Amino acid sequence: MTSDTRPENPESAAPLGFQHHDHGACVSDALASAEAQCTAEGLRLTPVRRKVLELLLREHRALGAYAILDLLREAGFGSQPPVAYRALDFLVENGFVHKVERLNAFVACAHPGKTHSPAFMICRLCDAVAEAQSAPTKGAIGNAARAAGFQIERTVVEAEGVCPACAEKTDI
Amino acid sequence: MTSDTRPENPESAAPLGFQHHDHGACVSDALASAEAQCTAEGLRLTPVRRKVLELLLREHRALGAYAILDLLREAGFGSQPPVAYRALDFLVENGFVHKVERLNAFVACAHPGKTHSPAFMICRLCDAVAEAQSAPTKGAIGNAARAAGFQIERTVVEAEGVCPACAEKTDI
DNA sequence: TGCACCCACGTGATTTTATAACATTTAGGC
């Protein structure tokens, strides 16, 4: 056991977007901003919750709950599933983390702050996940919902395919 | 065990669309059309596969793999998970059935024949699932993909909310 | 016709993902 989301395709540590960027700052900025938001809204960013968010920010890719659990154990936290799931529930509920349904995995939100409807692009080769925005009430699904009288509360939009880096490796 | 997708909210047997329609004809028509397509394409719609499709058409709602497995057992087929999963793999691969990622469940395709990108509306109260069409390469996600150089192969579009029937019951 | 191959099926075991239930601790309001 001591699982990870995948056989761990070596070199492809799957950047959250598909382009590189200054990490490190990105992690601590996001943590600070999360802390600020929690203070502002009276939410409790407890040690476990903070750690899970930090792990997801640091790893910068989608991690399964049990992969997170392993990392929590290493960090000296409880190591039973509910520990991870509860922290994830909190983070997802408050928009700091999203669940990628297609992968049964979790990613730190790339556009924190305002509530939004995330859309994901998932590379089937290297498992990289990029987050974009979707517009729930627009487009085909919005029209269908209006026509059917369906009230949309939340949307899951995930595209599976090949990221630029993998396409290059494969095509050439 | 002997599971079903839900505690089975009694009266809400969750129509596939949100409006009623002539069932029965709908089931046998779909089966016949699937058979025709398989013959045409040299695919083997074996007894188990046919049975699974029939069950999904008949139930007319999203069923978990284990719920299907129970029904298969009752019908005298093998009752180990791979039996259901293999049949479902075949049916999904060939477009007769879709997987609803949000529910880890399966529905018979409501628009068989041509290949398409399904979009689902899922009622969180009665679990009804309606299928609409999405346009993968259009809209926000299509633009994001083009901008990022991501090649979309498949999309998951699922809206969660309240169906007309449940909205009526609740609001009044 | 017979044989060989491939595909599908049956079954047992196991892995991965997720939740239930309950005791214990901790933080904050008063």
Added chain:
DNA sequence: GCCTAAATGTTATAAAATCACGTGGGTGCA
């Protein structure tokens, strides 16, 4: 300080999915 509510730790179990291996039934071809 004390009470309450929320968060945590832990045990157990449920639900979803896959692996591995053996068997049988068509299809194609000699």
